[in-house]
Amino acid sequence: MAVNQLMLEMLPEVELALRQVVDGTVNPRVPELRSMLTYHMGWEGEGAGPEAQGKRIRPLLVLLSAQAAGGDWREALPAAAAVELLHNFSLIHDDIQDRSELRRGRPTVWVKWGIAQAINAGDVMFTQAFHALQNLDRSLSADATLEALRVLQRVCLQLTEGQYLDLSYESRFELTQADYWPMITGKTSALLGGCCELGALCAGASHETRAAFHEFGLKLGLAFQVLDDWLGIWGDAALTGKSTESDLVSGKKSLPVLYALDRGGAFARRWLQGPIQAGDLPAVIEMLKADGAEEFTLAEAQRLTDQALSALARSAPLESTHNLRELTGLLLKRTH
Numbered sequence: 001m002a003v004n005q006l007m008l009e010m011l012p013e014v015e016l017a018l019r020q021v022v023d024g025t026v027n028p029r030v031p032e033l034r035s036m037l038t039y040h041m042g043w044e045g046e047g048a049g050p051e052a053q054g055k056r057i058r059p060l061l062v063l064l065s066a067q068a069a070g071g072d073w074r075e076a077l078p079a080a081a082a083v084e085l086l087h088n089f090s091l092i093h094d095d096i097q098d099r100s101e102l103r104r105g106r107p108t109v110w111v112k113w114g115i116a117q118a119i120n121a122g123d124v125m126f127t128q129a130f131h132a133l134q135n136l137d138r139s140l141s142a143d144a145t146l147e148a149l150r151v152l153q154r155v156c157l158q159l160t161e162g163q164y165l166d167l168s169y170e171s172r173f174e175l176t177q178a179d180y181w182p183m184i185t186g187k188t189s190a191l192l193g194g195c196c197e198l199g200a201l202c203a204g205a206s207h208e209t210r211a212a213f214h215e216f217g218l219k220l221g222l223a224f225q226v227l228d229d230w231l232g233i234w235g236d237a238a239l240t241g242k243s244t245e246s247d248l249v250s251g252k253k254s255l256p257v258l259y260a261l262d263r264g265g266a267f268a269r270r271w272l273q274g275p276i277q278a279g280d281l282p283a284v285i286e287m288l289k290a291d292g293a294e295e296f297t298l299a300e301a302q303r304l305t306d307q308a309l310s311a312l313a314r315s316a317p318l319e320s321t322h323n324l325r326e327l328t329g330l331l332l333k334r335t336h
Contacts, residue, residue, distance in 0.1 A: 003326040007060060010073065014059045017081040019043070021132045026124065032113075036121040040092060040109050047106045054104060058083045060327065061195040062202075065213050068321045071203025078135035079148060079198040085129035086152065087191060090159055092122035097167060126156075140202065148201055155194035162186020169253055177258045181222075189221025196220075200315070212315035216308050216324070223304035223332055229254035230297045233285060248276050248284060255300065256293035265291045305332055 018041065026034040039045040042052030059080030066076035094100070095108040096115055102108060110118035133152055137145040165183040169175055196217030200210045232247030233256055247254055260267040267287035270276075276284055288294065308328065312321050 003064070003323040003330070006064075006323055010060060010063050011056055013074065013077055014056055014063070014080050014084065015053075017077045017132070018084060021081055021085065021128050025128050025131055033121065033124065036109055036113055036117065037125060039112070040088060040103075040121065040125075042104065045106070052104050052106055056084060057331065058087050058191060058195050061192060061217060061324075062199040064324050064327060065196040065199025065217075066202045067199075068316045068324050069200040069203035069205040069209060069213065070316070070320065071199075071205075073199075075136075075139040076199050076202035078132050078138075079202055081135075082129045082133035082152060083191065083195050083198065085125050085132055086156065086159075089122050089125035089129065090163070092118055092125065094163065096122075097163070136202065144201060144204075148198055151194055151198055151201065155190050158186045158190035160186075162188070162190065175253050175258060176262060177255070180253070180255055180258050184222060184225045185218070188225040189218045192221035192224075193218035209315055212311050215311035216315060219304050219308035219311060220328060220331070223301050223308060226255055226297060226301045226304060227332055229256060230294070230301065233288065234294055248281060249278055251275060256288055256297045259296050260288050260291040260293045263291045263293075267291050267293070301332070 022034070022037050022041065026037065028034075035044065039048075042048055042050075042054065062076050062080040062083055063073040066079075067073045091103060092109050095103055096110045096118055100108055101111050108118075109121055113121070130149065130152065133148055134145065136148055140148070162183055162185065164186075165179075166187055169179065169183065172179075193214045194217070197210050197214035200213040205213070229247070232252065232254060248257075257267075257271070261271060265287070267284065267290075270280075270284060270287060305328070309325065312324060312328075315321065
């Protein structure tokens with residue numbers, strides 16, 4: 001079965017599992033709190049629907065990894081719900097910290113309900129992630145369920161470290177590529193690595209197999225972020241939906257920027273002169289390209305993609321991993 005067909009089968013089950021956790025854990029005496037959660041998840045409110053829900057990539061990675069490791073993906077649904085709730089908790093809090101007013105085309109939770117209540121909503125969703133994961137004990141042993149909790153706890157710490165670094169980097173000017181990798185590992189790839197490891201764990205895989213799945217997800221996350229950095233400068237906004245103005249104008253210290261700063265050429269000199277305005281973009285982007293930043297960034301994305309697929313090849317027989325390989329292609333072929 002092609003991965004797109006399998007996704008059509010998996011996603012409604014993921015959505016049902018998510019709704020059961022959200023509806024089953026919020027006290028009915030505080031209906032507005034539930035409304036905050038269902039709004040953020042894209043189920044209710046103006047603009048609700050598939051676009052507001054997101055792609056649910058993380059739960060899909062859990063389920064496809066469980067299947068690839070020889071398990072029944074339905075038994076991994078509690079873990080799939082857990083990682084999506086954890087991801088959405090982080091989005092609620094990130095939007096507050098970044099003062100982001102829009103999320104998936106709609107006003108963010110803090111804009112609609114205020115910062116204090118949005119923090120409460122995020123805290124509830126964080127707790128719901130662990131409530132969801134504990135439901136693994138319906139099909140897994142107590143030891144396996146406890147190990148899954150350990151994996152998610154480790155991911156939570158890495159997520160927070162990544163967000164801390166991201167915020168701390170905003171006021172630092174001496175950053176290098178060596179600073180970049182720990183930050184994106186925490187913010188982006190740690191959760192993807194955890195997703196794939198949890199899926200393998202739910203299938204009863206060995207520690208060695210779990211480690212290979214974890215490495216696959218980790219490198220997939222790194223490749224995804226590096227490619228996202230490329231899209232933020234050279235991507236076609238009409239095709240990708242990602243503005244090419246935001247990264248350079250906002251002063252984001254992405255991989256192409258850090259590479260060019262290390263080179264100390266024309267781009268580095270312009271960067272030190274002050275903020276880049278929209279009218280400066282064509283010339284500044286040409287400086288980046290002349291410094292080799294575009295070529296380097298795409299080469300790094302390919303290197304990490306190759307490492308991800310190599311880890312996947314070690315995790316399970318080739319015929320078992322074709323859906324994960326197909327999903328990898330869908331996620332990383334976003335340059336056009």
